[in-house]
Amino acid sequence: MTPTPAKIRILLADDHTLVRRGVRLILDAEPDLEVVAEAADGAEAVAALRDVEVDLVILDVAMPRMTGLQAARIIARMRTPPKMLMLSMHDNEQYFFEALKVGASGYVLKSVADEDLVKACRTAMSGQAFVYPGAMSALVRDYLDRLNRGESLPRTVLTEREDEVLKLIAEGHSTREIARELTISYKTVERHRENILAKLGLRDRTQVTRYAIRAGLIEP
Amino acid sequence: MTPTPAKIRILLADDHTLVRRGVRLILDAEPDLEVVAEAADGAEAVAALRDVEVDLVILDVAMPRMTGLQAARIIARMRTPPKMLMLSMHDNEQYFFEALKVGASGYVLKSVADEDLVKACRTAMSGQAFVYPGAMSALVRDYLDRLNRGESLPRTVLTEREDEVLKLIAEGHSTREIARELTISYKTVERHRENILAKLGLRDRTQVTRYAIRAGLIEP
DNA sequence: ATCCGAATGGGTGCTGCCACCCATAAGTCC
DNA sequence: GGACTTATGGGTGGCAGCACCCATTCGGAT
Structure with a gap:
């Protein structure tokens, strides 16, 4: 022993x-x-x-x-x-x-x-x-x-900026509010949101909210 | 003993x-x-x-x-x-x-x-x-x-039907989908949604989602 | 008998969301 | 240096969400 x-x-x-x-x-x-x-x-x-x-x-x-x-x-x-x-x-x-x-x-x-x-x-x-x-x-x-098998990850992950926008969307903020919050243009926020929906395979803001809560990114 | x-x-x-x-x-x-x-x-x-x-x-x-x-x-x-x-x-x-x-x-x-x-x-x-x-x-x-104290129950604000609609909204279904699901018209669903938002003091579907999760009506 | 709430449905109009299209500056990787 | 990514921004169009207006039917409470 x-x-x-x-x-x-x-x-x-x-x-x-x-x-x-x-x-x-x-x-x-x-x-x-x-x-x-x-x-x-x-x-x-x-x-x-x-x-x-x-x-x-x-x-x-x-x-x-x-x-x-x-x-x-x-x-x-x-x-x-x-x-x-x-x-x-x-x-x-x-x-x-x-x-x-x-x-x-x-x-x-x-x-x-x-x-x-x-x-x-x-x-x-x-x-x-x-x-x-x-x-x-x-x-x-x-x-x-x-x-x-050592293959690289398909990289579905969001960028940092997209993560920021994701959280704000999930907290119920409108596109206009997010733009003001991050001091970027309305259009850029729309662009980020578009990428987020595409990457995560979601359809709209409602699903983003559920995703973020499930993922522990925001509190309900 | x-x-x-x-x-x-x-x-x-x-x-x-x-x-x-x-x-x-x-x-x-x-x-x-x-x-x-x-x-x-x-x-x-x-x-x-x-x-x-x-x-x-x-x-x-x-x-x-x-x-x-x-x-x-x-x-x-x-x-x-x-x-x-x-x-x-x-x-x-x-x-x-x-x-x-x-x-x-x-x-x-x-x-x-x-x-x-x-x-x-x-x-x-x-x-x-x-x-x-x-x-x-x-x-x-x-x-x-x-x-x-034996007082009667003030009961939940929402009606049964509104509760049904609330859950479907929170699950990310569109107005059209909910109408099909409940076999009622698109307009009626809109009506229910309007009442729900007013009664709960919410602004849009995203907030409905968070509310429903917080209240335990649906799973994240 | 009457009144009220709940459920149903319609119309109109504004605004926001979303999906396409486009471009540019800055940084990284090979 | 060129390819690629990330963040930035613009335009346009369609459809959905939301607000405020309207009405009818039905059942239960007063």
Whole structure:
């Protein structure tokens, strides 16, 4: 036997007490895993990382105040960021791709079996590109296959400026208001909006709103 | 001491394995509570009630195939229905009022503390009208206060039809599509939309989307 | 019997959204 | 240096969304 190896130190962030209970129960039962801190929202998680040394952060994608996705963006910019696993109730592409974009090491559904969660933690720590246990949609599978074969990403992502406009649209601002806000012309805003709709495959402002909320870009 | 009293027999229905884990852990730790069955959706819960004798059903409001609210409506029509507690992630009015309407004995958020959940089970079994532990929105509190003082309910501003239209708008459907969906004329849909915007003090379809998501009328 | 709210539908007109077309300046990549 | 991307801006046209006007039918409350 090796002399007791260091456990993987985990920060667990989920706004639902009951979920934290369940996850902690499962993880602490493993000899090589240890939940060393909990957080009830994204902001708490980020703050906790300043006080506690952590190897892996498990983040619920949707939390009040600061979502898991927002927190992940901040965490990824730290000097020595821990690995990140996104925990989600929703088996949908949007959240999944957002998780990829923010640099998470995996995306785990809350409906998975215990062993899948445990395995995801270990795989994430091993440096694997991306973990996705359970039944994922075909679209996601294709995407990950391409990713694992080293192919470049189709680059559906929005530019920074488009992201700004996207948020303002989703918050219910009119084209004219956005133009004033960004001090650019009405026409340029229309141009950005057009590109956003095309890139995301959306039809109108209403769908942009839902997209942005789903992606955790704005609060409902 | 009384000779060991019969435990409260509980059916637990939630589609997320991790949540069932956590809840079961908390309840089974109590001397007077016992989880005797689990279900992963509403249909399973209803089916399980035919095989197992149960005093209390804990139902997640949102489950695939058959939601907890749908299941509650069916369960309430049984000859000797068990008590029902609705479990929810969302502290919003819509689900809450639905829970009231289907005859549940309480509405418990997944973010509550362990003791609150345990207390809710006991209170529900005692025959109390309605339990609502934890931090509820001010709107819900007012509502329950009025309810407990025996005042009549001011009820939602929107009519049933307007509610239908509201949801379809929020889901990103155009006026024309909604008209086809409801087999009414384009003009009537416009009329309903106009009333909705006026009653809710909103400006356009984008804001309707955000409102509906916030109120829990639709999923993002 | 009457009145009111809810649901239905029509007309008219303004404005905003969206889809095409076009161009230019600045930066990056090969 | 040329290709490409990003951000900027313009024009034009069609259709949708929204506001304000109108009316009819039906059922329940007073």
